[in-house]
Amino acid sequence: MQKRTVLRLLLGTGLALGLATHVGAADTKPFKIGFILPMTGQSASTGRQIEAAVKLYMAQNGSTVAGRKIELIVKDDAGVADSTRRIAQELVVNDKVDVLAGFGLTPLAAAAAPIATQSKTPMVITAAATSSLTEASPYIVRTSFTLPQAAVSIAEWAPKNKIKKVVTMVADYAPGIDAERTFKDRFTLNGGQIIAELRSPLRAPDFAPFLQRARDASPDAIFVFLPSGQGAAFMKQFAERGLDKAGIKLIGTGDITDDDQLNDMGDVALGVVTSQHYSAAHPSPANKKFVEAFQAANKFRPNFMAVAGYDGMRVIYKAVESTKGQAANGDALLEAMKGQIFESPRGPVLIDGQTRDIVQDIYIRRVERQNGQLWNIEFDVQKSVKDPGKKK
Numbered sequence: 001m002q003k004r005t006v007l008r009l010l011l012g013t014g015l016a017l018g019l020a021t022h023v024g025a026a027d028t029k030p031f032k033i034g035f036i037l038p039m040t041g042q043s044a045s046t047g048r049q050i051e052a053a054v055k056l057y058m059a060q061n062g063s064t065v066a067g068r069k070i071e072l073i074v075k076d077d078a079g080v081a082d083s084t085r086r087i088a089q090e091l092v093v094n095d096k097v098d099v100l101a102g103f104g105l106t107p108l109a110a111a112a113a114p115i116a117t118q119s120k121t122p123m124v125i126t127a128a129a130t131s132s133l134t135e136a137s138p139y140i141v142r143t144s145f146t147l148p149q150a151a152v153s154i155a156e157w158a159p160k161n162k163i164k165k166v167v168t169m170v171a172d173y174a175p176g177i178d179a180e181r182t183f184k185d186r187f188t189l190n191g192g193q194i195i196a197e198l199r200s201p202l203r204a205p206d207f208a209p210f211l212q213r214a215r216d217a218s219p220d221a222i223f224v225f226l227p228s229g230q231g232a233a234f235m236k237q238f239a240e241r242g243l244d245k246a247g248i249k250l251i252g253t254g255d256i257t258d259d260d261q262l263n264d265m266g267d268v269a270l271g272v273v274t275s276q277h278y279s280a281a282h283p284s285p286a287n288k289k290f291v292e293a294f295q296a297a298n299k300f301r302p303n304f305m306a307v308a309g310y311d312g313m314r315v316i317y318k319a320v321e322s323t324k325g326q327a328a329n330g331d332a333l334l335e336a337m338k339g340q341i342f343e344s345p346r347g348p349v350l351i352d353g354q355t356r357d358i359v360q361d362i363y364i365r366r367v368e369r370q371n372g373q374l375w376n377i378e379f380d381v382q383k384s385v386k387d388p389g390k391k392k
């Protein structure tokens with residue numbers, strides 16, 4: 001009897017010790033975040049902006065969370081979907097990352113989504129902005145925006161501001177189609193008329209023929225969506241073709257007056273009105289701090305991609321923190337990402353627990369020169385906008 005009690009005690013202690021060692025090991029295992037970004041190619045500015053913001057977040061918040069060392073892995077997919085898929089596979093299988101993140105374009109995020117689903121790995125989209133993407137995997141959480149979310153406000157503003165006839169011009173792929181459809185539906189509902197719908201190729205576009213057709217149609221304005229990185233080239237050709245001189249206004253989602261390029265666009269950008277979720281000129285104390293720290297570290301201005309990368313890290317850090325670094329699997333981590341509410345440099349945001357998409361304020365902004373630089377100056381806001389593009 002006595003012997004058995006001793007044995008039981010010993011066994012118990014051994015078990016407890018074993019458990020302690022096991023927990024200790026889990027504790028110290030690094031928490032791995034695998035960012036897949038276009039660091040080269042046509043969308044390289046998206047990768048450069050997001051990587052800079054992620055590194056800033058880590059510099060400001062430390063690289064240990066709830067006892068776990070955060071290990072950042074950044075891989076370049078050059079904007080090619082086959083590479084995104086292969087890299088996502090390698091990150092999950094070989095590196096055993098806890099979270100996948102990044103995804104600079106919609107087709108790249110779509111290519112990785114099945115891998116997130118199969119491996120039950122949370123996938124934080126910090127760039128791609130087609131509405132339906134969150135439905136590509138139940139493991140997707142988005143900190144960027146959606147085109148329908150951004151496009152509604154300018155479609156409301158335009159008809160109240162002497163813009164009745166519009167030519168739409170969008171990049172010919174999913175977010176462009178989202179922007180085109182959303183703008184058209186809301187603008188026509190408010191009495192506007194779409195007189196032509198033009199679509200430019202995503203890769204290496206030459207805007208000249210589209211601008212010529214737009215000019216020939218004599219609209220009050222052109223509504224434009226182009227992905228980050230194409231705005232400056234478009235703006236240059238807009239001026240070269242004399243559309244500004246012809247009195248044709250330029251409106252769009254804020255991707256066209258992207259803070260990454262805006263300051264180099266010159267006078268042609270002055271007065272361009274767009275709607276979007278982020279301006280580097282957003283006048284909140286949180287944003288001033290963010291922009292100052294970002295510019296000190298990088299010598300360039302953060303754009304909407306940077307802020308989504310920064311907030312993506314916040315969502316991941318808080319999920320590690322609230323699961324005490326011990327999330328047993330991707331599902332627990334995903335749950336901890338849902339419903340987060342916080343003050344982003346862009347303003348207040350919520351990760352909707354149902355849709356896993358971001359709810360945020362959308363601002364209407366006009367390009368102005370202030371202190372010798374071009375900025376998107378916000379002059380109106382629609383609060384707490386949920387993506388209107390989701391299937392009901």
Ligand code: DHB
Binds near residue numbers: 104107226228229
């Ligand atoms: C997408 C990419 C962009 O650069 C952008 O500004 C908006 C959307 C996309 O591919 O989803």
